[in-house]
Amino acid sequence: xxxxxxxxxxxxxxxxxxxxxxxxxxxxxxxxxxxxxxxxxxxxxxxxxxxxxxxxxxxxxxxxxxxxxxxxxxxxxxxxxxxxxxxxxxxxxxxxxxxxxxxxxxxxxxxxxxxxxxxxxxxxxxxxxxxxxxxxxxxxxxxxxxxxxxxxxxxxxxxxxxxxxxxxxxxxxxxxxxxxxxxxxxxxxxxxxxxxxxxxxxxxxxxxxxxxxxxxxxxxxxxxxxxxxxxxxxxxxxxxxxxxxxxxxxxxxxxxxxxxxxxxxxxxxxxxxxxxxxxxxxxxxxxxxxxxxxxxxxxxxxxxxxxxxxxxxx
Ligand SMILES: Cc1cc2nc3c(=O)[nH]c(=O)nc-3n(C[C@H](O)[C@H](O)[C@H](O)COP(=O)(O)OP(=O)(O)OC[C@H]3O[C@@H](n4cnc5c(N)ncnc54)[C@H](O)[C@@H]3O)c2cc1C
Numbered sequence: 001x002x003x004x005x006x007x008x009x010x011x012x013x014x015x016x017x018x019x020x021x022x023x024x025x026x027x028x029x030x031x032x033x034x035x036x037x038x039x040x041x042x043x044x045x046x047x048x049x050x051x052x053x054x055x056x057x058x059x060x061x062x063x064x065x066x067x068x069x070x071x072x073x074x075x076x077x078x079x080x081x082x083x084x085x086x087x088x089x090x091x092x093x094x095x096x097x098x099x100x101x102x103x104x105x106x107x108x109x110x111x112x113x114x115x116x117x118x119x120x121x122x123x124x125x126x127x128x129x130x131x132x133x134x135x136x137x138x139x140x141x142x143x144x145x146x147x148x149x150x151x152x153x154x155x156x157x158x159x160x161x162x163x164x165x166x167x168x169x170x171x172x173x174x175x176x177x178x179x180x181x182x183x184x185x186x187x188x189x190x191x192x193x194x195x196x197x198x199x200x201x202x203x204x205x206x207x208x209x210x211x212x213x214x215x216x217x218x219x220x221x222x223x224x225x226x227x228x229x230x231x232x233x234x235x236x237x238x239x240x241x242x243x244x245x246x247x248x249x250x251x252x253x254x255x256x257x258x259x260x261x262x263x264x265x266x267x268x269x270x271x272x273x274x275x276x277x278x279x280x281x282x283x284x285x286x287x288x289x290x291x292x293x294x295x296x297x298x299x300x301x302x303x304x305x306x307x308x309x310x311x312x313x314x
Pocket of ligand 1: 035069070071072073074075076077091109110133134135136137138139140141142143144145146147148186192193194195196227231232233234306
């Protein structure tokens with residue numbers, strides 16, 4: 001945000017609040033919007049509840065040269081303790097809608113992946129449950145090409161609707177979005193476009209059959225992941241042909257700590273927040289692990305978690 005706006009966050013928030021049906025908060029602590037429970041204030045934290053709201057937010061921010069970034073449920077975000085300048089925009093309200101037509105399932109980008117899986121199962125559609133256990137929103141899932149060992153979001157995505165920051169909208173197939181392991185072309189676009197909805201191609205199945213599969217997947221997850229502590233899921237991407245967790249474990253780093261952040265004993269690629277941690281503690285632990293794994297194995301791990309705000313060079 002330009003210096004002239006720095007002192008003006010409260011009045012910008014009031015002005016934008018009056019212009020949209022959604023909500024605008026000034027200096028909103030991101031610890032309240034991330035699964036890690038960490039992160040300093042966003043200048044503006046906006047919830048846009050409809051297409052027209054999103055258009056109004058984009059126009060408002062464009063006119064005032066306020067940088068805009070979409071966020072979902074914060075399950076893959078590490079936000080700096082000094083916060084984020086500009087407007088973080090989350091999609092809610094009408095963007096949470098889910099609908100079925102035949103074997104096509106349309107989900108608003110603000111809907112939770114878990115709600116979408118449950119709704120698809122209730123509507124007698126299977127296939128989306130390969131994403132069972134991935135927290136976060138449909139929009140965040142498309143951006144990250146979220147996945148599990150049972151499948152990736154791009155396997156079942158027919159198209160996503162994208163709104164650019166100039167307000168133009170288009171439909172994009174997985175191929176157009178160059179989706180691969182935890183990657184979509186959206187990650188390289190600046191300014192960041194919004195995913196506003198996604199259409200999935202599923203298959204007709206008895207809801208009870210899908211729900212049985214979901215129960216088995218839930219048991220697997222509970223056994224493999226430290227779900228009783230706050231985290232961001234996997235900290236690093238898996239390198240080609242290997243797993244980051246295996247490499248961290250092989251380097252003897254399970255249990256390593258910085259402050260109250262620890263490399264989980266249960267799953268070495270999960271860093272768990274065990275008390276009064278800072279986001280910088282997480283970052284320092286990540287950099288220590290990255291260095292040690294490089295020394296021990298020669299592999300340069302890349303962060304899967306998205307860093308927002310200011311950070312020292314890796
Ligand atoms: C316990 C736990 C387990 C996890 N397990 C998995 C797993 O098995 N597989 C997996 O893939 N991930 C996993 N994750 C990571 C995370 O849930 C996924 O990356 C998820 O897709 C992020 O979605 P989100 O809505 O929380 O996005 P956020 O964390 O809010 O944002 C992530 C990125 O997406 C962008 N973004 C968000 N919404 C939009 C939108 N509407 N339009 C455009 N860009 C957007 C943001 O700018 C940001 O760069 C796990 C996380 C946790 C905490």
